[in-house]
Amino acid sequence: MIKHLILFIAILSELIMAQDIEFANNLYFKYQNYKEQTLISRRFKLSDILPLIDRLKDKNIFSVNKVGESSQKRPIFLITAGKGKTKIFLWSQMHGDESTATGAIFDIFNFLTGNDEFNDFRNELLNKATIYFMPMVNPDGAEVFQRRNNFEIDINRDAVSQQTPEGRVLKETFDSLKANFGFNLHDQSILYSAGHTFKSAVLSFLAPAENFEKTISEVRSNAMKLIGHLNNVLSNLIPGHLAKYSDDFEPRAFGDNFQKWGTSTILIESGGWKNDPEKQFIRKLNFIALLSAFKSIADKSYKSEPLETYENIPFNEEDLMNLVIRNVLFKKNGTEYKVDIGITRTEINCNGSNDFYYKSAIEDIGDLSTFFGYEDYNFDGMEISLGKTFPQKFYSISEIESLNFKQLYEDGYTNVFIDSSSFNENFTTLPINITHKIEKDSGNNLKIDDIPNFIIKKNGHVKYSVINGFLIDVESIPSKFMNGVILE
Ligand SMILES: [Zn+2]
Structure with a gap:
C-alpha cells in the first residue's frame, strides 16, 4: 500500500514537472505577444516607465500606489494584482544600472492583462495569490545608470541602517506586506560562468542565508525548493547556464534580512549571454522564470522538490x-x-x-x-x-x-x-x-x-x-x- 502511494506521488510529481516545462516552453514561444515594445534596451529611466504605470491604472486587475520617493523626489510605486491568500512581493533595480528584470516586470503586466490560451492560468494565479511589484526601487540611480543612489550609498547595504529613502520605502513596504515569497531582482557581472565551464551564468539564483551559520530554516528551505524547481524548468531552455550566487551571509543586505524576517526570499541575478549586450534574451528568461515561479507557488509544486536539486546547482565562478x-x-x-x-x-x-x-x-x-x-x-x-x-x-x-x-x-x-x-x-x-x-x-x-x-x-x-x-x-x-x- 505504502509502496503504491510512493509510486503514485513520484508519477504525479513527474507529471507536474512535465506540465511546468511545457508551460515554460509555451511562454518562450509566445513571449513576443507580451514584450513591452517601448523598452528595448537597458538604459531606460523613470520617465520611460511612468506612462506604462499610468496605463495600468485603467486596467481593473491592477491597483497602482505611489508608496514613496527617492532622494531626488522621484516616485516609487507598488503595483498589485490578484486577490489570493499567498502574497508574493517582487522588487527590482535597487541598483540603478540593473534593469533587466524591470523590463520583464512590464512584460508580465502585459501578460496578466492578456486574453488568450493562458486564461486558466491567469485566473487561478490571481485567485490564489496576490502579487506586489515594486519596479525600479532606485530611480535616481537609473537616471544616470549607476548602481548607487543619489547619496552614493549602495541601497543593498542599507537594510538595517535605513539611511536612504529608497531603502526605507522597501523596508516599510516589506513590513506592511509580510509576504510569503520575495523576489530580489538584480543584474550580475556578465563574466560569471556557471561552475568551472565555458558557459555563462545567464541566471544565478540564491536563497540568501539568514545568519553566518547558513541555517536552513523552513522559510529558507521553501526558497531553496522553489529555486530547485525553477532550475529544472529552465535547464530545458538554457542547459548548463544556470548557477548559484555566493551564499555568504551579508548582514546589511535586504535579501538576507528579509529571509531572516520570515519571507522566503529568492535572489535572481541576470548575467551574460553571448551576443546579447542589451540583455533582451535574458529579460525574456526573467519573464519565464518569474511566471514559472508564480505557477509553482500557486499550485505548491515546489514543495516536492528535494533540497539536493538546489545544492547541486553550480556556483558562479569567475572563469x-x-x-x-x-x-x-x-x-x-x-x-x-x-x-x-x-x-x-x-x-x-x-x-x-x-x-x-x-x-x-x-x-x-x-x-x-x-x-x-x-x-x-x-x-x-x-x-x-x-x-x-x-x-x-x-x-x-x-x-x-x-x-x-x-x-x-x-x-x-x-x-x-x-x-x-x-x-x-x-x-x-x-x-x-x-x-x-x-x-x-x-x-x-x-x-x-x-x-x-x-x-x-x-x-x-x-x-x-x-x-x-x-x-x-x-x-x-x-x-x-x-x-x-x-x-x-
Ligand atoms: Zn544588484
Whole structure:
C-alpha cells in the first residue's frame, strides 16, 4: 500500500514537472505577444516607465500606489494584482544600472492583462495569490545608470541602517506586506560562468542565508525548493547556464534580512549571454522564470522538490573573459615566447545621454587554459605585436574615414593622430583608435591593464587587428564598429 502511494506521488510529481516545462516552453514561444515594445534596451529611466504605470491604472486587475520617493523626489510605486491568500512581493533595480528584470516586470503586466490560451492560468494565479511589484526601487540611480543612489550609498547595504529613502520605502513596504515569497531582482557581472565551464551564468539564483551559520530554516528551505524547481524548468531552455550566487551571509543586505524576517526570499541575478549586450534574451528568461515561479507557488509544486536539486546547482565562478586569444608568439628584445592574452571590457556611460562605449583592458597574460572567452581563438602559429600610432597628422574625422585601414594594420598601426581642437568625442565607431598626441614609444611591452591594441600576423602578413580589445578580421573590416577609443 505504502509502496503504491510512493509510486503514485513520484508519477504525479513527474507529471507536474512535465506540465511546468511545457508551460515554460509555451511562454518562450509566445513571449513576443507580451514584450513591452517601448523598452528595448537597458538604459531606460523613470520617465520611460511612468506612462506604462499610468496605463495600468485603467486596467481593473491592477491597483497602482505611489508608496514613496527617492532622494531626488522621484516616485516609487507598488503595483498589485490578484486577490489570493499567498502574497508574493517582487522588487527590482535597487541598483540603478540593473534593469533587466524591470523590463520583464512590464512584460508580465502585459501578460496578466492578456486574453488568450493562458486564461486558466491567469485566473487561478490571481485567485490564489496576490502579487506586489515594486519596479525600479532606485530611480535616481537609473537616471544616470549607476548602481548607487543619489547619496552614493549602495541601497543593498542599507537594510538595517535605513539611511536612504529608497531603502526605507522597501523596508516599510516589506513590513506592511509580510509576504510569503520575495523576489530580489538584480543584474550580475556578465563574466560569471556557471561552475568551472565555458558557459555563462545567464541566471544565478540564491536563497540568501539568514545568519553566518547558513541555517536552513523552513522559510529558507521553501526558497531553496522553489529555486530547485525553477532550475529544472529552465535547464530545458538554457542547459548548463544556470548557477548559484555566493551564499555568504551579508548582514546589511535586504535579501538576507528579509529571509531572516520570515519571507522566503529568492535572489535572481541576470548575467551574460553571448551576443546579447542589451540583455533582451535574458529579460525574456526573467519573464519565464518569474511566471514559472508564480505557477509553482500557486499550485505548491515546489514543495516536492528535494533540497539536493538546489545544492547541486553550480556556483558562479569567475572563469570568463570577453576575448581570449591563445598561443600567440610575442617577441621582446630578441627573445620570443608564446602566450594567451585575456581581455575584458568595461562599459562607460556617456554623460547626459542614453549612450555608452567600451574601454577594454588586458586582464591576464600567460597560460589561461583555466579561463574561457565569450570569443575564444587559437592563434597558434601567429605573431602578435603592439599597435603603433601612425605619424601623419589628420585634421578631421572625414580624413580618417577615408583611410585604408588594412594597409594601416599591415604597417603595424592601430592608432591615428588628429590635430583638431573641435574633435572632442569620447569614442569612435571607426575601426581605429584616435589620439590627440603622438605617443612616445610604448616600449613594446605587453602590460596588464593596458588597452589591448594589437596587430596579429601570419607568415609576415596581417590577419587580424585588435582595436580596443575587439578583434577585427582584416578581410572583413567593419565600417561601423563598437568601438575605438580616444587615447589620452
Ligand atoms: Zn544588484
